[in-house]
Amino acid sequence: MAYVEKSSFERDMNYIPDRITAEPGKSRDTLAHQGVAGPDVEHTTWPVEPGRYRLVAAKACPWANRAIIVRALLGLQDVISLGMPGPTHDERSWTFDLDPGGVDPVLGYERLQQAYFERIPDYPRGITVPAMVDVPSKAVVTNDFPWITHDLFFEWTEHHKEGAPDLWPAEVREEMETVMKRVFTEVNNGVYRCGFAGTQEAYEDAYDRLWTAMDWLEERLSDRRYLMGDAITEADVRLFTTLARFDAVYHGHFKCNRQKLTELPALWGYARDLYSIPEFGENTDFEQIKQHYYVVHKDVNPTGIVPKGPDPAVWLEPHDRASLG
Template identity: 70%
Template sequence: MSYIPDRVTKEPGRSQDPYGGEELDVPTWQVQPGRYRLIAARACPWASRAIIVRRLLGLEYVISMGLAGPTHDERSWAFDLDPDRVDPVLGYERLEQAFLARFPDYSKGITVPTLVDVPSKQAVTNDFPSITHDFFFEWRDHHRPDAPDLWPDDCRDAMETVMDRVFSDVNDGVYRCGFAGSQEAYDEAYDRVWTAMDWLEDRLSHQRFLMGDRITEADVRLFTTLVRFDAVYHGHFKCNRNKLTEMTAIWGYARDLFQTPGFGETVDFDQIKRHYYVVHEDINPNGIVPKGPDPAGWHAPHGRDRL
């Protein structure tokens, strides 16, 4: 998948690689409160990162948000949750319109999250790792006073290593299981997922969060997969060695995050299930959406504060 690489930065003309820190030769747009609209969907794990980070940092008052519905067709995500099925700020029925407003011949994927320039109604970027990175580094002047330090300097290198593995073996790994085209590809992806899950179970058995005693971007990135695991990935994507609820440390950790302001209130299990079980017709041709699992367990005491 190719993304629009543009960045929104505090200083015009400056753009840095979110991982290496070096200057990048990509177009930049300037940070300006009220100018941009985050288009997301509660169903999508990649978009959920941006929803959570925006909430944690207190950027709701400077970056507006529009939410697409949980199902889409091959053309685009649609604003079918809004009155008259139109985004009230952009006036669009589909996210596709923002991409075509900027690139009339755009033929790449229409994905969430996407930042849209409200005055021109054009897509700015849908490069999801950069969006949350820039929410932290470039929009700092607009964070709430007690916003968490999602990218702490003292563990940055270690955090990058953890996030790389979480992305390749867990975030993306469940998709490689679900869309494997052969038994061999599935077996390899399955083994990588569960090797990583066992590594996480061990890591989280002796520390509260991925990087110790504080929430970082690494936790946000892992949470969006964990919160979908039993409801979708366990059965729909055949990641069924065991359920999340059967892993003591990870299940406690996931509940800890879910109950932290900024996380659980952004989750909609019904939308999550409708997205995967309806859109993925090749995996679930009948489009039947399961009624379970019961989400009540997410509110049970987690006991993680002892760590």
């Protein structure tokens, strides 16, 4: 995930803006995701076509982990293949070091960078995950992560499994957009704002903003099972991937240490509740998460030492939240 180095952390939100839609040139939903999906730019559309695209997404990365979870929730595993880079990478690119010979078996690439260069030679920005890749041309289609999960729901509807959850319920969608915007700016991005602050003042401002939002979430989840009520939505996916990394990484590595997640009763129960759902829990890999942050962020952790804890077994403890919905 690219970012701009200043005293205060700023995320580079300029992505390849193409989209994959059921009807090329059109989309089934026109919400702008202002403040979430980056600048307002004209989209080029590609056709929905089972078997044509490969989602490249690392379990280590919270933004990519969203796409893996949504793909599983909607039952798109046989429609969109999944390539998974390893948890660490160098300055050039994510690499496929988990695959035999270090080569993605479908794309034939050692580095995700190759798919970017196939589309845009000498692509000048960061090589990020998740990325949707067109298998016939082996070229990246888009890396615009909020739109990827949005379109998996709205544009691939005909290929969803029976009983797939309604991740964008119409009756709460407007409020959900507001909730997701705050979760993104203050929590998903807020932990990075703490971790990459360049001055004490910038860090303390980021810390205060993060914990104001965490307190808001703790209160919101004290009397409802999920962020929008009785059923999981896209908003829950987006929050979960940050919570799953909180105690293992953000609490210490990013200095977000007012409290641990395990010390926040509502948020901790909520996180365990989601983790108990196979599509969430089975796609959460705490070892890969720790390897990624503690090895890749050499400026934050120059020794590269990866902590042994915390014990992931605590995630299996009963959450006792079924009574809320």
